[in-house]
Amino acid sequence: MSTLNLTLLTDLYELTMMQGYFKTGNHDVAVFDAFYRNNPSGGAYAICAGLEQVIDYIEHLSFQKEDIDYLRSLGIFNEDFLEYLSTFKFSGDIYAIAEGTVIFPREPLVKVVAPIMEAQLIETALLNIINHQSLIATKAARVCYAANGDGVMEFGLRRAQGPDSGTYGARAAIIGGCKGTSNVLTGQMFDVPVLGTHAHSWIMSFPDEYTAFKTYAQLYPDACTLLVDTYDTLNSGIPNAIRVFTEMRDAGITSKSYGIRMDSGDLAYLSKKARKMLDDAGFEDAIISASNDLDEYLIQSLKIQGSQITSWGVGTNLITSKDNPSFGGVYKLAAIQKDGGDFVPKIKLSENSEKVTNPGNKTIYRIYDKETGKIRGDLICLVDESYDTSQDLKLFDPNEPWKKTILPGGSYTMKELLIPVIKNGKAIYHSPKVMDIQKFCNKEKETLWDESKRFVNPQKIHVDLSQKLYDIRNQLLNQA
């Protein structure tokens, strides 16, 4: 993605609409919100990711000669519009929630304020990137929550939906909490740990399993994880691994990290047997790692069953977010500013009431309990509203406005979530390193109670509207 020109990574209708605005001389400034409607996998939160790539995309937006030629060949664009595209640069402002932040439905993750032509063009790629990485970061956070402190490795490249999906998916998985990835390209691009040892084919290429293990241990004594399920885990794999570990010990070789990996069978039963066999041979510090269609539910179940696995390689179900493979983020017009005047709020109605949008040029405040630092709720309001945390704060559910909560002044703190990242088309935000985003995300996760992190019927966090925003929304609904 860093070298592929993504300018044409857009739906055709963005360009036909753009030409429409161009030809009708519409230079209005529009506010578009990117937000999502439902948390993945029935959870109570998501993790925001992908901003670095969105900024990169915006900064590199540029129609090359071959792009213009291609568009001309479609026979629907006029020369004056193609001429405009040939020198196109994004000139607007973008606000976004920092990567790694815990997020909730209906709050703008990215807000674009730009001439409507420009804001329209970037819709598709922006959503593609944010939807993908937020999905995988969220899934990773869930898997890591189940692993409860054990290391989780992202191993899904071969099952990812294409190269980028594997590469940026691994980036997002690390943001969400994974210790490392098997994907070497992600390691190179983002300076994150890469992990991995050998496959069944390594074992099968030797005359016997013992020789395969022995050779591997001689080559890589310091990261010596032996895959024990090629032939028979309990009767061949583990005994051969113990034989090799014993020979290493007898030869005075100490390993930084050694152990076994299992990729099939009943992982609860086999890991308990394995632990006993390893312990009996004096290898109490040998790590038992496992893979094979793991996800957060299976890891939690294995832990409940007393499995002795302490290192988890998670592939397909993480890199595709298998039970919920799309994030569902949308990009909706919220306001229009004509000739430098005020922003006029816009609303989209729908036969499906959940598709009705929040109008206006908005921002989001996160409200924390001052004592615990945990999230009390989020408040979406208009950008010109301000709050004094020494005063009482009245919150109400926009769907059930009679349900009110008063937070006493001094009992809460507030933080604005949307930060400016692009100003007049130029990046003014420098993305942290991925491992630093992971650290930030780990702190973010601590702002949620366990009740909101559990998998079954988790406690939802309130995302409220300010009175002013609520009134404008109702007024537009009534007008329509």
Place this chain on the structure above:
Amino acid sequence: MSTLNLTLLTDLYELTMMQGYFKTGNHDVAVFDAFYRNNPSGGAYAICAGLEQVIDYIEHLSFQKEDIDYLRSLGIFNEDFLEYLSTFKFSGDIYAIAEGTVIFPREPLVKVVAPIMEAQLIETALLNIINHQSLIATKAARVCYAANGDGVMEFGLRRAQGPDSGTYGARAAIIGGCKGTSNVLTGQMFDVPVLGTHAHSWIMSFPDEYTAFKTYAQLYPDACTLLVDTYDTLNSGIPNAIRVFTEMRDAGITSKSYGIRMDSGDLAYLSKKARKMLDDAGFEDAIISASNDLDEYLIQSLKIQGSQITSWGVGTNLITSKDNPSFGGVYKLAAIQKDGGDFVPKIKLSENSEKVTNPGNKTIYRIYDKETGKIRGDLICLVDESYDTSQDLKLFDPNEPWKKTILPGGSYTMKELLIPVIKNGKAIYHSPKVMDIQKFCNKEKETLWDESKRFVNPQKIHVDLSQKLYDIRNQLLNQA
């Protein structure tokens, strides 16, 4: 993908194993099979796709200086191995099933015959590409089967799992039968139709819906699909669309293609109402198209309900293959040739019996009924076996070998599915254009009876083993 260097798009363990083979002087030639175990979405077939990108990847495999520097920085690779990598070129042979072919579980889609070091390196990227595109091509074939001749458009870029996922996913969707895609980059890269009109934001940017429609119709009279559900489909959207169509008709403007699109609400009910309203106004040729979380099941259900939609825009559920978002292809060692001798078959056992592999250097014959041209079954055999279609052919199920079928000589035809695509590291196969692959795929789908294409409990196609292969497999199982 065409410009990003994908050489490091690999799992770390491929490189650690490679170094292991390098240091132990293992120059054996290995046969690896890429195959899948279960058809997506409970179907009875899949569609093979991605070969063009695999060939492209193989031909561009090359470690650049920055790649070598990065690998050195990991502290696990020796200088002599890094030196070897710095001039690395793939030198082996690859056989594959042509893109667009109907395929079945357990048959090798791609067979790699190469020095084991080289064959190992390419595992991850090869699987990533084939898994992704075969998944989406298969889903598209299912959606198009449900649409029963209506046009299906791929509209999923914003919900795809990253840029490549959208771009190559759209390529695969077109192979599987989609008429076009909204993704302009895919259109440019693969010379396939791009489609699309406008979004809700277009409507909302105008003072009223009528003006938005009118302006659009003036700009694009020849592909004038108006989105009618921004405010109220039946009371506002369709009446305004009819008003604009009437004005066009009155002005003597004829349109190549015009109609309405609905993106929310009860599509069965609304489309029937819309059809009547359009017909009553004399617009019998106006097309009713729809989007909104469509998939093969919903399209089939809408058709059963008598929906009047004849053009389908399918997004999220197609581009992510939502109900089954991974293809599950694997890459397994099947044989090893030492010092130019015979290929020695290799088998992988497993606690999970479905993970036991088919050993040997194999090929696949497809058997057709001579009269109908429909598939009778597939036969996996060793490369040195040959068949005479004038003779009777005995087939048996490898899982239930007592169930035998005799095909009388002359009643069937056979076609070898694996074709050589790379020879000594050089491409010897020129991939057809995507629209030609689509045509080929449409013919392929006709080789299946409807009984195998239906969604509920479809009739499985037999994939049998030759007697010789079956005996070798049993012998290796008994030895182990």
